[in-house]
Amino acid sequence: MELVTPHIGLVVWTTVSFLILLTILGKFAWKPILGAINERERFIEDALLKAEAAKEEMSRLTNENDALLKQARAERDVILSEAKKLKDQIISEAKDAAHTEGARMIELARIEINNQKAIAMADVKNQVATLSLEIAEKVLKEQLADQQKQNELVSQLLKEVKL
Template sequence: MELVTPSIGLVFWTLLSFVILLIILRKFAWKPILGAVTERERTIETALLQAESAKEEMARLTNENEQLIKEARAERDLILKEARQIKDQIINDAKGAAEAEGARMIEKARLEINNEKAIALASVKTQVAQLSIDIAEKVLRKEFEDKQEQDALVADLLKEVIVK
């Protein structure tokens, strides 16, 4: 039973050793340990504040980036709209110029056709007159006594003219 119930001397010396150990630990170990724990708490708190600050900065930068993207898209849309308008204007101008040039060419061709037609008509009239003169000359050179022979000659000459 001695092992279960210690003697008073053993309890006294154990208690005294424990108190001395507590005083030594308090003087030399508790302060550095508590200081380290406090420093660690302060470091964690600073890190959390910095993380929160970084999170807010990221949110601000994200908003700025989104705003810049919206502005860039709006500017792109405006540039595309202006480009379409310029393209349409150029196409309309080119169509107008092409129509004007086509009308001018058609009018020039009409004038040339009319000139050629007038020249051809004048040439035909000249040829008809020359043929008429040739027929009259041949008729006059050959004097026939018979009226029928003269009519036959005129008909033959007219056939020759038509065939030519």
Template structure:
């Protein structure tokens, strides 16, 4: 039973030892422990503040990236639109140029055809004239071989000529 019910001397000496230990701990260990705890709290608080700042910075950067992506997409769409307009304008210009060039070539062909036609008509007229002269010459030769026919022709021509 001695262990369950201690003597008063033991209780007093244990209490005095505990109080001395408590005073020594308060004098030498309590301040360093409290300063370490305070320092740890402040470092945790700073880390939390830095984490919050980093989170806000990430949110800001994310929104900036999204804005840049939207702007890049808008610029891409504008560039594609401009390129499409330029392409359509180039096609339209090429078609018009081809149309004008075709019309010019058709007109040149018409002029050339008319020139060739005029040359051919002049050639045909010359050939007709030569053939007419040859035919008239042969006819006249046939009629003028006979002296009586020559005299009759001269008499007829004299009647037709009036002075």
């Protein structure tokens, strides 16, 4: 049991040693340790503040990015809308021009056809007139070649004529 119960001398010397060690540690070790702990605490607080500032800046930049993206989409939609309107206008103008040009070409063709028809009709009339004159000339030559036929023709014409 001697091992379990300490002697008074041992307790006193242990207490004295502990107080000396506590004084030495208080003078030389605790100030630097507490200073390092305080410095580390300040460093961590600064890092947290910087992280919070960076988080706020990231949030602000994200909001700005979203706004710019929305604006770019709106501008894209406007540009696409204008391009579609311009395309429709160009197509409409091209159709109108094609219809106008087609109508003009049809009218020119109609005029040309009428001109060619008139020329052909005039040519046919001239040929008919020429042929009629040639036939009449041949018939008259044949009828007037014979004296008896001439007399018969004159007498027939005289009978037809009423005075």
